[in-house]
Amino acid sequence: MNAWRLGCCGVLLGCSALLPAQQGLEDDRGRQDLSRMQRDLQSSRSELDRLIDLRRRHDLGLPPEEDPTAPRPTGPLSSEQRERMQAELREQESATASMLERWNRLRSMAEQLRAEVAERATQPRPEEPFAVVPAPGSAPASAKVEGSGTLRSTPPPAATATGATTGPAPTEAAPAATAAPVRLPPPRALIHGSSDHLRVGEALCLAGQDLVLRAESARAGGQEEIARQLDHEAKERLQRALAELEPLLAGVEPPLAALFFQGRCRELLFRHAERYDGLSLSRSPREFQQREQEVRDPFVAITGRDVQKQGKRGEIEVLGAWGRAAQAALEHFRWTNVHGTWQPKIAIDSIQWSGEQAP
Numbered sequence: 001m002n003a004w005r006l007g008c009c010g011v012l013l014g015c016s017a018l019l020p021a022q023q024g025l026e027d028d029r030g031r032q033d034l035s036r037m038q039r040d041l042q043s044s045r046s047e048l049d050r051l052i053d054l055r056r057r058h059d060l061g062l063p064p065e066e067d068p069t070a071p072r073p074t075g076p077l078s079s080e081q082r083e084r085m086q087a088e089l090r091e092q093e094s095a096t097a098s099m100l101e102r103w104n105r106l107r108s109m110a111e112q113l114r115a116e117v118a119e120r121a122t123q124p125r126p127e128e129p130f131a132v133v134p135a136p137g138s139a140p141a142s143a144k145v146e147g148s149g150t151l152r153s154t155p156p157p158a159a160t161a162t163g164a165t166t167g168p169a170p171t172e173a174a175p176a177a178t179a180a181p182v183r184l185p186p187p188r189a190l191i192h193g194s195s196d197h198l199r200v201g202e203a204l205c206l207a208g209q210d211l212v213l214r215a216e217s218a219r220a221g222g223q224e225e226i227a228r229q230l231d232h233e234a235k236e237r238l239q240r241a242l243a244e245l246e247p248l249l250a251g252v253e254p255p256l257a258a259l260f261f262q263g264r265c266r267e268l269l270f271r272h273a274e275r276y277d278g279l280s281l282s283r284s285p286r287e288f289q290q291r292e293q294e295v296r297d298p299f300v301a302i303t304g305r306d307v308q309k310q311g312k313r314g315e316i317e318v319l320g321a322w323g324r325a326a327q328a329a330l331e332h333f334r335w336t337n338v339h340g341t342w343q344p345k346i347a348i349d350s351i352q353w354s355g356e357q358a359p
Contacts, residue, residue: 197248198258204241205261208234212268228276235272238265256302256322263298263326267333270295295333302326 077085194200211234219227242265248258270291273279281288306323310316319327 197244198255201241201245201248201258202261204237204244205265208237208241208265208268211237212271231272231276235269238269238272241265253305256306259298259302260322260326260329263295263302263329266291266295266298267329292337296330299326299330299333303330 211230215227215230215234218224218230242262245258245262245265248254249262270279273291278284279288279291303319303323303326306320306326307317308320310318
């Protein structure tokens with residue numbers, strides 16, 4: 001009986017010892033729940049303040065979020081500062097309105113131009129003479145003028161399966177010196193070409209120079225009539241080259257290339273006049289000297305402009321590429337005028353050198 005009482009007393013003592021520990025755990029859990037609810041309350045209040053601020057900014061017409069780069073007043077604004085800021089705002093609004101009006105005007109002009117271009121594209125173009133220029137290396141096609149005045153090209157001979165044409169058999173090309181000169185017919189069509197005066201003038205000048213070289217070859221072969229025809233065609237191209245270069249040469253400082261080709265054309269025309277027009281220093285000294293000076297003028301202008309300075313202080317002046325070419329052309333022109341008429345008394349081909357067997 002006593003043992004049973006002692007056991008009950010022990011159980012009661014153990015339960016009384018556990019009660020304070022359980023009470024402490026419940027207090028800790030309550031404090032954690034209270035802290036969590038306080039954080040949730042703070043977050044809810046922050047979100048509520050943000051929503052209220054967004055509503056105010058929306059009512060005032062402000063952007064949803066404030067620009068961090070926007071200037072912020074360091075203190076309360078005075079009436080003068082407020083008036084100045086309002087004046088600046090009005091000026092900016094006026095400039096914006098002016099730019100917007102200009103943009104609208106330009107947009108309307110662009111739309112009108114697009115409409116005009118579209119309308120012109122739909123309209124039929126008036127028929128005008130035109131020429132079909134063959135590709136380089138292709139066989140020339142004969143042309144005929146139709147009833148409306150339009151120049152059209154007849155197709156070249158058709159090719160067979162083996163690659164040979166149905167036309168006449170091709171013949172070997174004759175040498176340039178013995179070939180007959182190409183006679184250009186009178187213009188019968190419009191060819192839309194390049195508007196670059198320098199390129200066209202250069203091409204005409206080089207074409208005239210090539211014809212002069214062909215004429216010299218024909219003359220060396222004893223074909224005087226062919227050489228005469230080639231020289232006259234060269235003169236025509238050189239004169240057209242000078243006319244093409246005229247717009248470029250009318251400026252204050254024309255391009256160096258235009259000046260060089262002008263001098264070259266004048267030099268070739270000078271030689272043509274010597275051969276066919278009787279230009280010489282003995283017969284007409286005044287005209288001869290005047291034409292000589294006309295040839296020199298472009299080259300002298302090039303040597304005066306194309307000068308480069310070298311050295312540490314720029315004390316040395318040297319000619320550039322165009323200047324050296326012009327100087328060489330001047331020296332060649334002078335030497336030809338002085339020594340060009342020299343002829344050996346004995347033909348060089350007739351001299352028999354030592355050790356050479358007679359034919």
